[in-house]
């Protein structure tokens with residue numbers, strides 16, 4: 661992988677989309693490297709949370725690669741959309757939490773990439789948008805679906821139909837990001853959050869992600885059953901015994917073992 665870097669830091673890791681000369685635009689190679697990265701992280705039991713960011717100071721990801729897309733046929737366009745959608749769905753359904761640390765432009769496929777993560781925080785320099793209709797296409801890596809689910813459908817439609825870019829403060833106001841940091845402090849904040857998550861009981865954290873994601877796709881009665889089963893499954897873990905035992909014995913729990 662040359663287009664995506666992975667750095668392990670204790671029980672969390674930082675992944676960086678690394679194509680800064682093209683503002684980290686997503687061509688087929690970057691997408692394939694991202695797919696490989698997801699496989700590597702999923703196979704590594706030590707990694708309990710992931711931070712995803714972009715290389716350089718200007719961009720998280722400035723979109724899918726316009727040069728590569730410019731000559732696609734109808735069938736090739738559909739296949740390119742499927743490639744991005746399949747990989748972003750794998751990212752969204754990774755067992756561990758993923759924090760997008762949005763360090764600059766998050767346009768088109770870049771905004772869509774951030775929306776496939778669990779949590780979005782950004783630099784005060786970040787810019788968001790779905791500029792696709794200005795290029796003669798629709799958002800193609802989940803933007804029409806995830807933006808409308810994440811913020812209000814009316815605001816999602818306004819952003820997508822107008823192709824207007826918004827700054828960090830507006831992204832915060834409409835609920836697209838959870839917090840804004842001075843650019844120089846963004847990575848420290850993202851890593852602190854990942855470290856905090858990684859110190860909690862990992863099986864329980866993964867169960868929470870699964871319950872929230874799967875519950876959102878189900879009706880309330882089914883969703884509550886999903887929660888009950890995952891809640892129950894925690895009671896056969898050593899980390900639950902340690903966490904509750906420590907509380908009752910009025911001591912700090914030992915580091916969680918992921919067991």
Ligand code: CAA
Pocket residue numbers: 681682683685686722723724725726727744765767768769770772791792795798799800801803
């Ligand atoms: N695809 C390919 N190359 C891109 C790119 C993209 N999405 N975004 C930036 N680049 C390249 C530029 O072509 C340029 O390369 P060269 O130096 O070789 O000319 C380099 O990155 C630097 O970019 P700029 O010179 O344009 O930098 P800037 O500071 O003047 O402008 C910008 C920054 C406003 C982000 C501008 O680059 C831009 O508008 N980029 C395109 C944004 C966009 O439309 N994204 C959506 C793509 S469509 C999509 O993503 C579809 C989908 O949903 C799957």
